[in-house]
Amino acid sequence: MNTTIIGSGVAAWTLVRELRKADPESQIRLITADNGDFYSKPMLSNALASGKTPESLVMTPAAKFAEQQKVDLIPNTSVSAIDADARKVSSSAGEFNYDNLVLALGADTIKLPLEGNGASDVISVNDLNDYTVFRKLLEGKKEVAVLGAGLIGCEFANDLLKAEIHTTVFDLADRPLARLLPEQASTFMLNKLAEKGVSWKLGRSVTGIVKTGTAYTLTDSTGDSTQADLVLSAVGLKPRTELAQNAGLTVQRGIVVNGLGQTSHSNIYALGDCADYLGKFVLPYIMPVMQSARAMAQTLTGKPTEIKFPAMPVSIKTPDCPAVVNPPLPEHEGEWEITADENGVKALFKNKDGALLGMALLGEASKERQALTPLLPAMI
Ligand code: FAD
The missing domain is CATH 3.30.390.120 (Enolase-like; domain 1)
Incomplete structure (x- = not known):
């Protein structure tokens, strides 16, 4: 029995571990667009203050993980198509057959439509490679504009603050974490971070970014302009669904899966940031990945097991609040x-x-x- 997993984020590697516990011998293949190193993605937004380099964020190098877990690792390989009926994927390293396929594709960052010659310089930090670029670009910088006052935007603002870089945080909503917190709690977060030095520009959208030399001028819907040395976007994530959609699988906000984590094709499963559980929950957090991987490993090794999601509170890594x-x-x-x-x-x-x-x-x-x-x- 060959289980092929696409991806090498926490969803893929956690599933590998759980599969190995359930069956020490079955064949596991892991195809991934990046190099496959295992790192803690949540640490990307609190790594500056602790002086973490991209290298020190790697918890287990890919080759070591693959050897420990007896995985056939195909790194730096992008999967371009799935033939669900023939049980075959096409990739930049050729075609691979599978018995069961697991999509652990993660999510893409949403890009705002912005005007101006600085718009294409806006960066996002959604993986270790992005973090490497971010660290380089930050050298010598003192002023960062953060687009988005959600969980990731607030965490980066606090982390940059700890690294002695001033941030101005923009959001269309008139308060931070508006989707997660009631108003009074948002105000508390706003005040705590403002006391430490974060500037907020809320209730507005950034419309354009003009680059002059190495500096950026952001204009927003109120007519204000703001100077920055770097612009970091944290406006949200969109599950990666294109592969699944092209393969004819049911897709809504993410790749729709049933209680077993199975897509609309019985030999194809999905978990993590790309999945849409019961067509109802897109849960881009670590805890749901752990729950799904545990149950899915049982199902894939012959014991159909429903995924259970208990209450899974999320910690917001803003040390000043x-x-x-x-x-x-x-x-x-x-x-x-x-x-x-x-x-x-x-x-x-x-x-x-x-x-x-x-x-x-x-x-x-x-x-x-x-x-x-x-x-x-x-x-x-
Ligand atoms: P990913 O880690 O994105 O992995 C996707 C994998 O798929 C990658 O290896 C990619 O290369 C591969 N891939 C994609 N397309 C293809 C293709 N076509 N072919 C081959 N390979 C492909 N969650 C929390 O619970 N708590 C937190 O505090 C927290 N903080 C966060 C901070 C930041 C800055 C970010 C970005 C996220 C944070 N999260 C947090 C969310 C959490 O990190 C994610 O939910 C989780 O890491 C998602 O894992 P994943 O494996 O589903 O996706």
């Missing part, structure tokens, strides 16, 4: 109950019977994560 969030699901009805003081915000989303459905814990309140998580409902 530690935060833990577990937003309520869209179908949840209820209200935020908020207690706040200068040390933190504890926001609990409860239904009319008092059951906890979501939470946002900032500052001191983030220490209550462990106590509160068991009270949250499972997702699936």
Whole structure:
């Protein structure tokens, strides 16, 4: 039995580990567009302050991981097509047959449509290669514009601050983390980071970037202009779905999978940032990957096992305002109950019977994560 996995991010390598635990001998092939080194992607947005180089972020080099786990590794190889009926993929290294195929393709960064000769210089940090470029470009720079005040934008702003680089953070929303936090919690985050030196330009969109020499001037929808030495975009991610779509698999926001992680073709599975669980959840975080990989390894080795998602709060790595969030699901009805003081915000989303459905814990309140998580409902 040959299981072929496309990708070498945390989804792919975690699945490899779980497959090996379930079956020490089956054939595993891993085809990946990058070099396959295993690193912690979440560390990309808090690595500057701790002085981490791209090399020191690698936790296990690809060749070593492949040897330990007895994987046939095909690195630096891009898969261009899947023939689902013939069970075959085409790639820059030729064609490969499989019995089961797993898509662990991750997500692409969203690019804003911007005008001006500086627009093409905007960078994003979504993998180790991007981080290498980012580190080089930052040398000698003192002023960075961050597009997007979501989780990744806020984390980079705080990390740059710790590395003594001033940031101005832009967002269309009028407050940071608007999709994850109730208003009072957003305001707390805004104030904490502002006290430390982050500048916010909210409720506006950046429309153009003009480059003069090595400096950039950003113009925004309010007519303001802002100077920066570098522009970092963190406006969001889009699951990589093109391969699946071209192969005729069902795609919505991501590659749609059922409770087993199986796509609309029974021999093809998907997990991680590219997957759309039950056509309902796109969950670009580490915990869902772990849950999916564990169940999927059982299914792929002959014991069909439903993926379970317990409540999976996400930590926001902003050391100047530690935060833990577990937003309520869209179908949840209820209200935020908020207690706040200068040390933190504890926001609990409860239904009319008092059951906890979501939470946002900032500052001191983030220490209550462990106590509160068991009270949250499972997702699936
Ligand atoms: P990826 O790691 O993106 O891997 C995709 C793989 O697919 C890559 O190896 C790529 O080369 C390969 N690939 C793609 N297309 C092809 C092709 N056609 N052919 C061959 N190979 C291909 N989550 C948290 O839970 N907590 C955090 O604090 C957190 N912080 C984050 C900070 C940053 C800066 C970022 C960017 C993300 C963060 N996340 C965090 C999200 C988390 O890191 C991701 O959910 C997770 O790493 C996704 O793993 P993945 O394997 O699905 O995708």
